[in-house]
Amino acid sequence: MSSFYKRLFYLALPIAIQQLISTGVNFIDTLMMGQLGDIAIAAVGQANRIFFLFSLLMFGISSAGSIFISQYHGKSEKENISKTTSLMFIFAFLASLIFFIPAYFKPEFVMSFFSPDSEVINAGKQYLKLVSISYPIMSIIFVFETAFKSTEHTTIPMISSSLAMGINIILNYIFIFGKFGVPQMNEAGAAIGTLFARIVQAIFLVYYIIKLKHPAFFKFKSIKYISKDFVIRFIKHAAPVTGNEFLWAAGVTAYSIIFANISTEVIAAKNIVDTIEQFIWAFLFALGSSTAIIIGKELGASRFEEAQKYSKKLIKLNFIFSIILILLLISILPFILKAFNVSQEVKQMIKTILYISFLFIPLRSFNLINGVGILRAGGDTKIMFYTEIITLWGLGVTAAFISGIILKLDYYWVYLLTMLDEIAKAIILGHRYLTKKWVKNVIN
Numbered sequence: 001m002s003s004f005y006k007r008l009f010y011l012a013l014p015i016a017i018q019q020l021i022s023t024g025v026n027f028i029d030t031l032m033m034g035q036l037g038d039i040a041i042a043a044v045g046q047a048n049r050i051f052f053l054f055s056l057l058m059f060g061i062s063s064a065g066s067i068f069i070s071q072y073h074g075k076s077e078k079e080n081i082s083k084t085t086s087l088m089f090i091f092a093f094l095a096s097l098i099f100f101i102p103a104y105f106k107p108e109f110v111m112s113f114f115s116p117d118s119e120v121i122n123a124g125k126q127y128l129k130l131v132s133i134s135y136p137i138m139s140i141i142f143v144f145e146t147a148f149k150s151t152e153h154t155t156i157p158m159i160s161s162s163l164a165m166g167i168n169i170i171l172n173y174i175f176i177f178g179k180f181g182v183p184q185m186n187e188a189g190a191a192i193g194t195l196f197a198r199i200v201q202a203i204f205l206v207y208y209i210i211k212l213k214h215p216a217f218f219k220f221k222s223i224k225y226i227s228k229d230f231v232i233r234f235i236k237h238a239a240p241v242t243g244n245e246f247l248w249a250a251g252v253t254a255y256s257i258i259f260a261n262i263s264t265e266v267i268a269a270k271n272i273v274d275t276i277e278q279f280i281w282a283f284l285f286a287l288g289s290s291t292a293i294i295i296g297k298e299l300g301a302s303r304f305e306e307a308q309k310y311s312k313k314l315i316k317l318n319f320i321f322s323i324i325l326i327l328l329l330i331s332i333l334p335f336i337l338k339a340f341n342v343s344q345e346v347k348q349m350i351k352t353i354l355y356i357s358f359l360f361i362p363l364r365s366f367n368l369i370n371g372v373g374i375l376r377a378g379g380d381t382k383i384m385f386y387t388e389i390i391t392l393w394g395l396g397v398t399a400a401f402i403s404g405i406i407l408k409l410d411y412y413w414v415y416l417l418t419m420l421d422e423i424a425k426a427i428i429l430g431h432r433y434l435t436k437k438w439v440k441n442v443i444n
Contacts, residue, residue: 004310007152008317011290012283014158015149019282021158021165032172036186039117043124044187046114047107050128054099054135056249060242061091062146067237067379069150069216070293071300071443078215080443083225085147086218087234092139103132123187130191134198141198144205147216150293156208164201168193237442240385241376247385251392255418258397258404259411266411269349272340276350277357280325284365287318291373299378304439311374311433315366322365326358352412360419367425370433378438387428396421 065088072080102110107125115121145157174182175189185192209217260267291314298307329336333354337347371384399417403409432438 012286014154016286018158047124047128056245058142063241064238066150070296074297074300081215085216096135096139100135127187127191164197168197240381247388288368288373292377295377318369379442380438391421391424
């Protein structure tokens with residue numbers, strides 16, 4: 001195995017494991033809350049929508065930070081890495097307060113935005129109030145995880161996530177159901193388990209930042225080196241990424257509404273398909289994240305030819321990898337379907353949607369590795385934002401609305417037409433890749 005593929009393997013594997021653990025734990029959490037009934041699972045699910053919005057904002061800040069950190073890492077400029085994480089933390093902490101203050105002091109008011117059901121609001125408000133305490137803590141976690149990954153220390157975030165999620169499962173079991181002499185706390189118990197898990201995760205990351213003398217351990221003196229120009233450059237990259245994530249989230253929500261209007265069976269099938277696909281995307285997302293780290297480091301060191309050479313290798317590898325994952329999933333699909341207690345009609349819908357999805361996974365994974373991995377590594381974030389508007393909203397959502405709501409076509413036609421988004425995105429971003437406008441050093 002060449003040094004390049006070894007490097008990729010050691011970067012991608014921990015990220016993939018972290019994603020798989022997250023997927024598995026989310027499933028277990030949902031299963032636990034499901035034991036308390038429909039109201040409980042709806043309340044926690046709706047309360048967590050504010051965290052979903054918060055995490056999108058954190059992802060925008062982290063993505064911009066990753067561009068700078070990976071390129072500074074390529075030039076071995078430790079002081080500038082510290083400067084970047086200082087600015088990231090300022091933005092992340094302020095963002096966390098925007099979400100924490102209303103969620104903690106007015107949880108019932110916040111819950112009313114996500115559900116009109118008074119039972120759901122009452123069940124969710126205590127959970128939201130307690131879990132919101134973890135939002136400022138999450139600002140530390142997002143910043144330090146990004147710093148570790150962007151400097152090729154992907155194992156530490158994997159261990160921290162595994163530790164936190166293990167604690168979360170154990171404490172959820174104890175506090176939700178009242179085990180080992182602890183009173184049963186239901187939804188509040190789930191919030192306490194989550195809060196303690198995130199505190200432990202933050203302590204773990206801070207400990208290793210200090211122990212390894214990692215440059216991401218920002219000091220107050222680093223803040224005074226943050227110039228107005230640097231702040232403007234940072235926002236220039238963070239704003240399009242954050243906007244892109246919000247557009248994507250809104251588009252996914254629009255798709256769900258359209259499918260829900262076709263039939264309950266279709267939305268049930270689509271939700272199960274999304275759960276199954278998460279295991280494929282765990283690996284492909286890991287490859288995309290590793291691509292951003294590798295390409296960013298080469299661009300930061302102004303090794304532009306190497307960056308282009310690696311990008312071609314990674315695109316080819318991504319295609320091969322996506323085909324292998326599709327074949328693997330097809331081979332175990334009959335066993336997966338048996339695990340779901342749904343009607344034969346829904347199972348047939350799942351198979352139809354999955355087979356359509358399989359046809360487009362190589363294209364969709366190209367969009368992931370090119371857009372999130374390569375173009376963003378070169379700071380080419382605006383093109384992603386504008387592309388999302390044109391392809392997702394101009395084509396995908398519009399086609400789904402016309403075919404599903406107005407023309408009332410069968411579900412498989414509606415799902416197939418949503419792929420117009422991915423086809424157009426591949427054409428636009430593929431052309432952008434070939435122009436080589438992403439091949440630049442953003443830190444100079």
